[in-house]
Amino acid sequence: MEIQFQSDIGKRRNMNQDYANVFTNQAGMYLAILADGMGGHLAGDVASKMAVDGLGAAWSTSTIAQPDEAAQWFLAEIQKVNEAIYQEGIAHPEMQGMGTTIVSTALLDEKFVLAHVGDSRAYLIQNNQLKQLTDDHSLVNELLKSGEITEEMAAIHPQKNVLTRSVGIAGVIKTDVSEHQCLQNDYLLLCSDGLTNMVSEENILAIVESDKTLEAKTKQLINAANDAGGADNITVLLIHFEGEARP
Template identity: 45%
Template structure:
């Protein structure tokens, strides 16, 4: 497994409210991307607490479940713990009241990945020629698309596109979504904040990931392209590629 990560302030913002991490434990990998909520106080604090909480819990865990359904519960419980830390911090610090963050996590166990998220940071899977968005945005415009009130094309330019229906840290109890997916050698998983997906269409993301280059080179190019297209927001991308040389029956991570 080859991993790459880059986070960038962008061309307009004065500071970076995104945070991310890739954490390993023997053959297991946990990847996390968090995007502090723009327009709220201390979004950068919220995203940093979220990633740090996930890393600490990861390091303290003696075991990780081996079944997809158990991994989904396990990951949602860790996200709830991260939520509690952000919520409690905001209550204890007046300057942080109202802060929040998105979060998207991917837990690799070898033959499958469990993805959990809250908000509109996304996870994509490139598997052979299929490019699939594994997460569904917790946003107002996505609800409008889901109910048929607007089209996906209209959603791209909707004035309330950035309004979230779920976030980490804004409420005491949360409801993250979690799903598990089988993996094959050569698959690529992209976790990213909306600073990337708002600036690069899915078709172009797919083409850039299919390029014959190393994951870090791809991540660097993704960030550069988002900046070339405006870079109005912070931009974060984590890319994980499963080695092609893995043999059938072997652990592909």
């Protein structure tokens, strides 16, 4: 297994509020996390970093190696991170209302467990097909699922960035958790909406399945989003299930 990730400010933002990292626990299992922060000046990047570092610190001391343990761990730890971000906003009024998306995966031998809140996505690339594994927690996705708008309307909807769920709220947060099987040579892509709003799924699939190195593919995905306008921060975390673990 090889893991590469890269984050870019894009072409229209004056700061990068995305954040990603990879951690290992006491059982030698990897956790990959990507977060897309939101909020006022200096707040979104605080929220995304708190989410990633908070989950990473908790994972580093854990001994989790089984999918059911990972699922329970995600529910408990994302709730703790949610509370910490909310309290930080209360303590610093200039950061009040800050929040972040989270998409994260615990990589457990032939299985992986996904957890997500918000509209950062996870895709599995398997058998020359790209499959979205996460469901966007967004207003536009709700309208799409209810049949009120079409996919074409969703792509240009003025409220495209309005989330129905994010990390950093008062009370209990609802986290989607799912377990998946991975095969040799599959790819798992975690990304912020700075990629998916700019680059088609067909183009993403073509880049991931090219003959380039994993690092070159990651860079090419970022470049494709920037070439299309780079309207937002872009973060790409790409995992190739092949051979020995190599983050």
